[in-house]
Amino acid sequence: MSAELISSFKPDLLQTAEHELCPGCGHSPAWRVVLDVIAELELKPVLLAGHGCYTQLMTNSDLDSLQCLHGRAPAAATGVKRMLPDTPVITLQGDGDMVSEGLHEVLHAAARGERITSLLLNNGVFGDTGGHMTATTVVGQRTKTSLEGRDPELHGTPIDVSRLLAQIDGAAYVARGAVNSPGMVARTKRMVRRALELQMAGAGFTFVEVLTMCPTGWFVGTAQGPEYLEESMMATFGIGELKAPAES
Amino acid sequence: MTKRLMQGSEAVAEAAIAAGCRFFTGYPMLPFTELLENMAAKLPAAGGVCINAASEIEAVNMALGAAATGARSATGSCGQGLALMQEGIAELALNELPVVIFNMARGQQDYFQATRGGGWGDYRTIALAPKDVAEAVEHTQLLFHLADLYRTPVILYGDYVIAHASIGVDVVPLAFPPTPPKDWVVDGTTSGTGRARQIWTWALGKPNTPGPGPSRAWEDIAAKYGQIARAEARHDVDRGDECEVLVVSFGTTAVFVDRVVEDLRAEGLRIGSFRPITLWPFPGDALDHATRGCSHVLVYELNGGQMVDDVRMHAADRSVVRSIGGVSQDNSGMRQGDLLSADVLRRRVLDAVGLPRGAS
Numbered sequence: 001m002s003a004e005l006i007s008s009f010k011p012d013l014l015q016t017a018e019h020e021l022c023p024g025c026g027h028s029p030a031w032r033v034v035l036d037v038i039a040e041l042e043l044k045p046v047l048l049a050g051h052g053c054y055t056q057l058m059t060n061s062d063l064d065s066l067q068c069l070h071g072r073a074p075a076a077a078t079g080v081k082r083m084l085p086d087t088p089v090i091t092l093q094g095d096g097d098m099v100s101e102g103l104h105e106v107l108h109a110a111a112r113g114e115r116i117t118s119l120l121l122n123n124g125v126f127g128d129t130g131g132h133m134t135a136t137t138v139v140g141q142r143t144k145t146s147l148e149g150r151d152p153e154l155h156g157t158p159i160d161v162s163r164l165l166a167q168i169d170g171a172a173y174v175a176r177g178a179v180n181s182p183g184m185v186a187r188t189k190r191m192v193r194r195a196l197e198l199q200m201a202g203a204g205f206t207f208v209e210v211l212t213m214c215p216t217g218w219f220v221g222t223a224q225g226p227e228y229l230e231e232s233m234m235a236t237f238g239i240g241e242l243k244a245p246a247e248s
Numbered sequence: 249m250t251k252r253l254m255q256g257s258e259a260v261a262e263a264a265i266a267a268g269c270r271f272f273t274g275y276p277m278l279p280f281t282e283l284l285e286n287m288a289a290k291l292p293a294a295g296g297v298c299i300n301a302a303s304e305i306e307a308v309n310m311a312l313g314a315a316a317t318g319a320r321s322a323t324g325s326c327g328q329g330l331a332l333m334q335e336g337i338a339e340l341a342l343n344e345l346p347v348v349i350f351n352m353a354r355g356q357q358d359y360f361q362a363t364r365g366g367g368w369g370d371y372r373t374i375a376l377a378p379k380d381v382a383e384a385v386e387h388t389q390l391l392f393h394l395a396d397l398y399r400t401p402v403i404l405y406g407d408y409v410i411a412h413a414s415i416g417v418d419v420v421p422l423a424f425p426p427t428p429p430k431d432w433v434v435d436g437t438t439s440g441t442g443r444a445r446q447i448w449t450w451a452l453g454k455p456n457t458p459g460p461g462p463s464r465a466w467e468d469i470a471a472k473y474g475q476i477a478r479a480e481a482r483h484d485v486d487r488g489d490e491c492e493v494l495v496v497s498f499g500t501t502a503v504f505v506d507r508v509v510e511d512l513r514a515e516g517l518r519i520g521s522f523r524p525i526t527l528w529p530f531p532g533d534a535l536d537h538a539t540r541g542c543s544h545v546l547v548y549e550l551n552g553g554q555m556v557d558d559v560r561m562h563a564a565d566r567s568v569v570r571s572i573g574g575v576s577q578d579n580s581g582m583r584q585g586d587l588l589s590a591d592v593l594r595r596r597v598l599d600a601v602g603l604p605r606g607a608s
Contacts, residue, residue, distance in 0.1 A: 013440060015455040044439040048313070059446070059454055064434040066316050067448035069339050072309040075301075079313025079321065080434075082297040083271060087436040105309070108302040 026212025050097035071102020113170030172204030308336030324350030338367020491520030
């Protein structure tokens with residue numbers, strides 16, 4: 001059997017394959033695995049998205065969607081899930097949205113053990129605004145608001161939100177993947193699948209962080225994105241399951 | 249039809265549940281706290297959910313999410329907490345989600361907040377200001393209806409007196425005309441059908457179901473508020489026999505005005521009262537009519553002068569409008585101060601019309 005090229009067909013859950021994301025952007029492959037898992041599990045979820053480049057992934061997807069205020073998707077998702085306890089609820093946020101503006105909301109959603117799946121597309125930079133420092137920008141990363149590179153003396157250090165969430169009892173599953181290689185994409189897909197399965201089993205708050213490439217925001221060449229991610233963000237944060245219930 | 253002695257907060261909670269409220273959330277803050285406590289105690293038994301939120305910002309966004317599923321949803325605080333919610337209130341207005349917001353205010357300094365709002369965009373919030381607990385019970389139910397009818401956030405402007413007064417009340421469920429079907433909810437049922445729904449302030453829709461986009465959507469929303477302004481203004485007026493003096497007040501302060509007007513009228517003064525029941529839409533036409541022929545229009549509000557702007561805008565002769573209220577809080581900052589007094593009000597009315605304080 002020949003391998004199917006990822007670009008050779010459009011998932012049914014996308015209403016269009018057209019998008020305005022930059023060449024080399026990691027959001028598309030990350031979202032692709034989410035849509036594939038939703039289809040494989042035959043879920044009919046509600047999607048809540050924040051504000052960022054990835055918002056168009058919500059718009060283009062054939063999923064009931066609620067656009068949320070910056071940082072507030074986990075709070076709004078709480079209202080949705082409490083009224084629709086049997087419906088899968090997924091939030092989609094970037095690092096600026098979740099970790100800079102909305103750290104409060106995601107931590108408290110986890111602490112309540114809300115039975116939602118929160119997804120963080122972490123590229124360590126405000127891509128939509130044109131390359132500014134977020135709470136996850138790694139030390140040394142040049143942005144338009146850390147011109148000489150993020151300096152701990154001046155700008156502090158990046159927040160590892162997965163590590164924070166893994167310490168909270170209400171969080172049932174916390175994992176960090178990436179999309180800078182086919183192997184990483186496959187591994188991330190397994191994480192997303194596990195998170196959604198656990199949500200549907202009522203396990204508690206489930207969380208998958210995906211490190212994604214943003215060569216535009218990082219001011220590196222498009223083709224350098226995957227390798228740069230490995231050297232910068234992956235080296236800082238690491239990859240793997242930080243918290244998972246024993247396999248049943 | 250039996251009255252039961254209960255605190256205003258309990259009566260309002262029962263009214264909200266009678267109106268179908270099934271999601272409530274808030275962050276404790278006096279004098280809103282008891283409403284949250286009562287909802288926490290009563291809502292689960294009615295099949296609903298009450299969440300003690302971790303902030304007012306979280307609360308308003310939780311309420312927004314619940315409303316997006318079609319549930320009747322509410323939150324609240326006092327004016328200080330509503331200040332934190334303003335971004336969410338604007339969002340509710342501009343993505344057209346119905347949520348009832350209870351402002352159990354610490355005084356009357358939230359008039360601008362209730363009628364002008366602090367969020368961005370072209371929107372207003374219907375704001376009802378009951379004068380007592382019985383009216384608060386009616387207003388609460390009316391607000392859930394109006395929120396669904398117009399798909400908009402609405403505000404109950406209560407206060408310390410409404411929240412804390414213990415009084416005999418009968419919470420009678422009120423019937424309202426049907427509201428439009430909620431064919432816009434996001435509940436997952438249309439996911440994967442090719443016609444998935446989307447709620448977004450920009451109103452651009454999805455590729456298969458394009459929306460009007462922000463400019464058209466916001467124009468339509470602004471027009472909707474124009475329609476509400478024409479249809480929903482409510483007021484209470486007592487002009488007696490062609491009054492020369494009209495006292496304008498809102499909320500629980502009006503109870504004091506009623507008493508003083510009654511006394512002074514008995515003493516021969518041609519005096520009346522006017523109360524906007526909806527702070528927005530302000531009953532401007534009714535005030536214009538009520539103030540015709542008046543030589544004194546006296547605005548009694550416990551703030552630095554907020555509603556007086558609306559009174560001047562609509563009075564038949566703005567030159568006769570005077571403020572006789574003022575900032576007045578007790579040292580706790582939670583409730584009205586000494587200015588809320590029939591004696592003080594009486595003196596201020598008599599001073600304003602140039603009569604000796606002792607008699608008229």
